[in-house]
Amino acid sequence: MTHIHFIVNPIAGTGNHGFSETFLQDYFDKDQYNLTVKCSSYKGHAIHLTKESINQQAHIIVACGGDGTINEVASTLVNSNIPLGIIPVGSGNGLASNLKISQNVKKAIAVIKNNQQTKIDVGCVNEHYFFSNTGFGFSASVIKNYEALQKRTLFCYMQASLKSLKEFHKKEGISIEINELEILVNPFLIFISNSNEMGYNLSLTPKASLQDGLLDVIIVPKLNKLKMLLFGVSLLLKKPEFLKEVKCFQTKALKLSSKNTDFFESQMDGEMLKIHDTSVSISLKEKSLLVIF
Structure with a gap:
C-alpha cells in the first residue's frame, strides 16, 4: 500500500481545483493507494503540514498549488528520501514547467502514479x-x-x-x-x-x-x-x-x-x-x- 499525502493550497490559481479525497480516489485504486489530503490556510502552513506527513510516514508527498506552496513543501523534503510530487495549479508554475509537468490535473496525477524519480539541485540563500x-x-x-x-x-x-x-x-x-x-x-x-x-x-x-x-x-x-x-x-x-x-x-x-x-x-x-x-x-x-x- 502506497501512502500519498497531498498538501493543497485551496486558493492557488483560480481556487476552483476542488481537491478532495473523493475527487482523487477516482484516479487511485483503493487497493493500492491510501490517500490523505491536507489544506494549508496561511503562509508557512504547508511547512507544518509536510513535517506532520513525514512523521506519519508518508511514502510520497504532493504539493498542489503554485510556486510558493511547492517551495514550502519542497524545503521540508530537502535531504530526505521522500519524493516530491507536484500538481501545478498556481499562476507561474516555474518549477513544474521546468520538470515538464502538465498543468492539466489528470496528466499531473498520471505522472505521480508513474512515479519516475530523479534528484535535482537546490539553491540556498542563508538558511x-x-x-x-x-x-x-x-x-x-x-x-x-x-x-x-x-x-x-x-x-x-x-x-x-x-x-x-x-x-x-x-x-x-x-x-x-x-x-x-x-x-x-x-x-x-x-x-x-x-x-x-x-x-x-x-x-x-x-x-x-x-x-x-x-x-x-x-x-x-x-x-x-x-x-x-x-x-x-x-x-x-x-x-x-x-x-x-x-x-x-x-x-x-x-x-x-x-x-x-x-x-x-x-x-x-x-x-x-x-x-x-x-x-x-x-x-x-x-x-x-x-x-x-
Whole structure:
C-alpha cells in the first residue's frame, strides 16, 4: 500500500481545483493507494503540514498549488528520501514547467502514479531554500507589488512590473563576490536561477539546469529607457546577454554585501522575503531533492 499525502493550497490559481479525497480516489485504486489530503490556510502552513506527513510516514508527498506552496513543501523534503510530487495549479508554475509537468490535473496525477524519480539541485540563500530562482532589486520589487494586488494573473504581473519600474531606486554600494571576483555595482537587478524558467514561459536564464551543479546569475545595472526596452525584448526572446551591460555567470556560490543597509529585500520562488542581514550567502546543494517528474 502506497501512502500519498497531498498538501493543497485551496486558493492557488483560480481556487476552483476542488481537491478532495473523493475527487482523487477516482484516479487511485483503493487497493493500492491510501490517500490523505491536507489544506494549508496561511503562509508557512504547508511547512507544518509536510513535517506532520513525514512523521506519519508518508511514502510520497504532493504539493498542489503554485510556486510558493511547492517551495514550502519542497524545503521540508530537502535531504530526505521522500519524493516530491507536484500538481501545478498556481499562476507561474516555474518549477513544474521546468520538470515538464502538465498543468492539466489528470496528466499531473498520471505522472505521480508513474512515479519516475530523479534528484535535482537546490539553491540556498542563508538558511532559506529556493528551487527555481531568487532575485534582488527589481525582481524583489515586482513580487512585492504583485503580492499587494492579491490576484495571481499574467496581467497583474505586468501591472506590478510597470509599477516597479516607476518606483525603482538603484541600490548603492552592493558588493558581489563571484568566481573569485569582487564586483561593486549599483544594481537594477541581481537574478540567481536554478532552473530555465521563471513562470509564464519567461526566462532570464534559458541555459540553466536543475541538475548541472551550477547556479546561473544575471547582473543588470541601471539602464536608460531605450536599453530598458531592449532588455525587455531580450527577456521575451530569452537572450539576456543581448546587451553588453548585462553580465552572465555560472557559479556554485556567491555573496552579496551592502554597506548602506542592514537588510535585503528578495523574492524567492515568487514569494517576497526580507533578509535582515548586511550580507547574503547564496549556494547550491547538489542533487538534494528527490522529485517525481
